[in-house]
Amino acid sequence: MxxxxxxxxxxxxxxxxxxxxxxxxxxxxxxxxxxxxxxxxxxxxxxxxxxxxxxxxxxxxxxxxxxxxxxxxxxxxxxxxxxxxxxxxxxxxxxxxxxxxxxxxxxxxxxxxxYGGRTTSDLVEGLETVRNGGAIFIAGLTILALFMIMNTIKITITSRETEISIMRMVGASNWFIRIPFMLEGVIIGFIGAIVPVVVLYYGYQTIYVNSQGIFFSALFTLRPPLPFIYQLSAILAGLGSGVGLIGSYLSVRRFLKF
Amino acid sequence: MIKLIGVTKVYKTGVKALSEMNLTIDEGEFVYVIGPTGAGKSTFIKLLYREEKPTSGKVIVANRDISKIKNRKVPYFRRNIGVVFQNYRLLPKKTVFENIAFALEVIDTPRKEIRRKVLSTLELVGLEDKANAFPHQLSGGQQQRVAIARAIVNRPKVLIADEPTGNLDPETSKGIIELLDEVNRLGTTVLVVTHDRDIVQSYRKRTILIENGCVTSDTSAGGYVSWHES
Structure with missing residues (x-):
């Protein structure tokens, strides 16, 4: 996307x-x-x-x-x-x-x-819709990923509830309890990002080579794969880890209320 | 060490658990807390380790007003207090040693010190040969000794035992009370909440009776005080 x-x-x-x-x-x-x-x-x-x-x-x-x-x-x-x-x-x-x-x-x-007539301005409008639609779609997927990670972490927390209650009983600070779960969230998010990164890396290069960088007409050129792929991969990995971090933080927070 | 001044606790559900309770327990005391079910014993204990806050009145534990402790400071306050429960609450997948060490690990004690403290505490509770056993391999009395070891390993000022003998036979119970007495002699203030008539009779200590949310009897001579089940 x-x-x-x-x-x-x-x-x-x-x-x-x-x-x-x-x-x-x-x-x-x-x-x-x-x-x-x-x-x-x-x-x-x-x-x-x-x-x-x-x-x-x-x-x-x-x-x-x-x-x-x-x-x-x-x-x-x-x-x-x-x-x-x-x-x-x-x-x-x-x-x-x-x-x-x-x-x-x-x-x-x-x-x-x-001025190229209505078609051109229609095209511009159409492309703008795709652009905005894409942004909304990405935001939606990000929120979905957030909830999925929150649920995964919640399950882990529930299975370790006794341990957490004992930790709280003997005076473990909230961060001491929270950090392992947040690490887990980051790892889940990061692993989740690896799959799209791999698909992106091979898929986009293939598309680019096969189409010689042109999409339908010379007017629409595709971006050269490097360094574009690396940048996008870094963004994906960062987004995955970030979503994992936030998701797990929110999940643990509920269990640490006094 | 522990001081309650006009403490009232009303839960959100509207249940009034404590009303105008006053109580003072000095440093180094050994105290039984007895009373009928639903009299407010559990609430009283929860206030002491700040699982709950009083609705009104003051609760002072280890020189600190618990209402004034911020939520994120609660863990540090709890390091002054050891708590033991009727159902032991041990981690089943950890050995005896690890269960006791756990209490020190979570408060960032250096590894060497953990080893030394755990071993000396195991000796105190008489389980030095069980260090590598898992909880399910131990008897109830032994599990409770591990729980006590975990509660006292970081030398808290106060040890609270909530029905520590509730699941144990009379003979084993005596052993646990003797251990708590030993802990008390080493300088820790000990509070034992119990239903066990025999224990209160045979190991005479200051006995506090809680009924309907307040202290109705406080005998430093000790011995069992009967109450009227409401």
């Missing part, structure tokens, strides 16, 4: 990063109009940056986009460029893309506004 969450996190930022609004202008827009359109756009809320691209730059971009065949196909248009100039706008917040686009669309001299 942790792996998915982290990779989704990466992907979301990756996708969010590439969210730009592409504004094509009419071919016959004058230079003065361009300046006024730019200042109009800059006034819109949540616009992070506005970059102007001339007709020629647009043609260069088109040619570059087609790779080796590009110059063959489109170089002839250089004399009489059919493209209009354009603005490339970055939104400060991906959720505002839609409103920014519709505001730009209503400006005079704008031919077309393209």
């Amino acid at each position: 942790g792996i998915i969450a982290v990779n989704v996190e990466d992907m979301t930022y990756h996708v969010e990063d590439s969210l730009k609004i592409y504004v094509k202008l009419e071919r016959d827009v004058s230079d003065e109009d361009i300046v006024s359109i730019q200042s109009e756009i800059e006034k819109i809320n949540h616009v992070a940056s506005v970059t102007f691209s001339t007709k020629d730059q647009e043609l260069d971009r088109l040619i570059a986009g087609y790779g080796e065949e590009g110059s063959e196909l489109f170089e002839s248009y250089r004399e009489d460029n059919p493209l209009g100039s354009a603005f490339i706008i970055e939104a400060a917040n991906p959720n505002e893309m839609e409103s920014i686009s519709s505001q730009i669309e209503s400006l005079v001299g704008v031919h077309d506004v393209n």
Whole structure:
């Protein structure tokens, strides 16, 4: 679950990063109009940056986009460029893309506004849901593990109740009684973390190698396994031990009330 | 050594176990506490080792007001008090030596000292040849001697014995009382809660009768005091 969450996190930022609004202008827009359109756009809320691209730059971009065949196909248009100039706008917040686009669309001299459409913002929303859902799921599992460890320790305590009552009778301090149980809790939690760590170590590397680090499309790259796996393993082991420590502390506490 | 001033104990269930109880036991005394079932003897003992706190009044044990001892300080207070029960409460999987040593281990006594103290205490209770036996291999009287050894091994100021002879035959009981008397002569204040008429008659000591939550008779001459079963 942790792996998915982290990779989704990466992907979301990756996708969010590439969210730009592409504004094509009419071919016959004058230079003065361009300046006024730019200042109009800059006034819109949540616009992070506005970059102007001339007709020629647009043609260069088109040619570059087609790779080796590009110059063959489109170089002839250089004399009489059919493209209009354009603005490339970055939104400060991906959720505002839609409103920014519709505001730009209503400006005079704008031919077309393209921001990847609803699908992109749906995707961003979808990824966000996965991210939040993952966090809730992890929190749920952690609480579940806590209760399981608490119960395990309670059983151990119950089976040693006589011993504990004698210890209390002869004046053992609470920490003296508590520490062995807490150690046991930490060990249980740590052992519990080893299984997912092993699965993670081999599983993730296999997935990464087989998919060559790509998930569905080049837009979604997986994190390289090292040092990511080690970090996540350390977190898992720490989380396991921590949950064991807290769980056993809470279990023993009930038995030590005077 | 032990002083109760106007002590009242009412449990959460509303049961009034002790009412306005006053009592003083000096250092080095040997005292029997007798009384009918439900008179408040158990509550009285629980107050002494602070298993319970008084609802009102003062309980002073070994110069300390037990109501003022914080919960986490209770273990350190208990090191002043040895307690022996009717059912011995020994750890079945530990040997006699280990059972007695246990009381010293939990209070962080150095290993060498544990060995020395346990062996001398075993000698005192007359079980030096049983050090490596397990509780189930011993008779009831021997098990009670181990329990007494465990209670006195760290030289407490007060030894409380709750029905120490309750499960034993008269002959063995005498032996246990003689042992407690011996412990008393070594300087420990001893409190024996008992139902055993013969013992109170034959080993005459100060005898306190608790009835309906207060002391109704306190005879330093000793001997059995009869009571009216309510």
